[in-house]
Amino acid sequence: MPTYETVFMSRQDLTEGQIKDLTDKYAKVITDQGGKILKTEQWGLRTLAYKINKARKANYTLVEFDAPGAAVIELERLLRLDEDVMRSLSLRLDEPTKGPSVVMDKNRDRDRDDEDKPSKKEAA
Helix, strand or coil: CCEEEEEEEECCCCCHHHHHHHHHHHHHHHHHCCCEEEEEEEEEEEEEEEEECCEEEEEEEEEEEECCHHHHHHHHHHHHHCCCEEEEEEEEECCCCCCCCCCCCCCHHHHHHHHHCCCHHHHC
16 A cells, blocks of 8 residues: 655644544544554644734644555545644655654754764864
């Protein structure tokens, strides 16, 4: 089965429990259609680049899964109909990702940049 990832943005006024219930609801849609959840990540409340429905912030959630195409179509249909979901994006992946996403692994790029730069002692 192909691997997909879906990121959806939910309203900023939802509680953590409501966001978890929302994620579980869509995970159940995928598993009911014969798919398998590989990873879910709550990215938390993040500032938007521009206002969406008069909101400046949204809660981001990532779900990575293996599923047939029909499951993805149904998931996207339900995400569009849900009033708590502001936006969503589903992508097909070549292979499942390993480890946390780039958003969750915030210091990864900083550590790599620090390795490339000479230390202050070496520069002197």
